[in-house]
Amino acid sequence: DGGITQSPKYLFRKEGQNVTLSCEQNLNHDAMYWYRQDPGQGLRLIYYSQIVNDFQKGDIAEGYSVSREKKESFPLTVTSAQKNPTAFYLCASSILRATNTEAFFGQGTRLTVV
Amino acid sequence: DQQVKQNSPSLSVQEGRISILNCDYTNSMFDYFLWYKKYPAEGPTFLISISSIKDKNEDGRFTVFLNKSAKHLSLHIVPSQPGDSAVYFCAARVNTGNQFYFGTGTSLTVIP
Numbered sequence: 001d002g003g004i005t006q007s008p009k010y011l012f013r014k015e016g017q018n019v020t021l022s023c024e025q026n027l028n029h030d031a032m033y034w035y036r037q038d039p040g041q042g043l044r045l046i047y048y049s050q051i052v053n054d055f056q057k058g059d060i061a062e063g064y065s066v067s068r069e070k071k072e073s074f075p076l077t078v079t080s081a082q083k084n085p086t087a088f089y090l091c092a093s094s095i096l097r098a099t100n101t102e103a104f105f106g107q108g109t110r111l112t113v114v
Numbered sequence: 115d116q117q118v119k120q121n122s123p124s125l126s127v128q129e130g131r132i133s134i135l136n137c138d139y140t141n142s143m144f145d146y147f148l149w150y151k152k153y154p155a156e157g158p159t160f161l162i163s164i165s166s167i168k169d170k171n172e173d174g175r176f177t178v179f180l181n182k183s184a185k186h187l188s189l190h191i192v193p194s195q196p197g198d199s200a201v202y203f204c205a206a207r208v209n210t211g212n213q214f215y216f217g218t219g220t221s222l223t224v225i226p
Contacts, residue, residue, distance in 0.1 A: 031212055042218035043203065050212055090157055099209045100146050100165055105157035
């Protein structure tokens, strides 16, 4: 089955610790995205990548870092510099610059920092 | 600045009636529009889309209407069912670009 897998589904971390969220896709998509969802704020773009070893900041990149060493993988690290890390994180992928195509989402990771 | 806006945070509709969810956008370069449905603690799933060359697209109980002059689109669900209760996100993109722009979502509750 083709799709996007995010792991883990729930993650708890102590304040001040870095944490990495996994995102893997087997759809052969070039573009991958990380979004954050907070109540009443919709989906806000953190980072996106169009090709291996290249990525761009989205609207709320501060306190986050990413890597794209393989086409299939786009892990997100939430660093201790992120002021409000508790949120629901969504990874997505899509065909790059193709006409009329959608983004496919993973099931999300709920990060709680205590 | 929010380029895609959903001004109604929530909507309640009786089962069997029509649900109308609205979305406005500001960027005239957008040429593809999408609706996603999201349940709590799950990822959004694609529902229906429309290209800017059309003004209507229908898929079963779901119809999306696009009014380019008003920069407005809407999603109609007829008849509404309790299983339609979810958060609906409107999204837009420029086909030559690489980003999807999402609205803030509308929480639909269909009352049995």
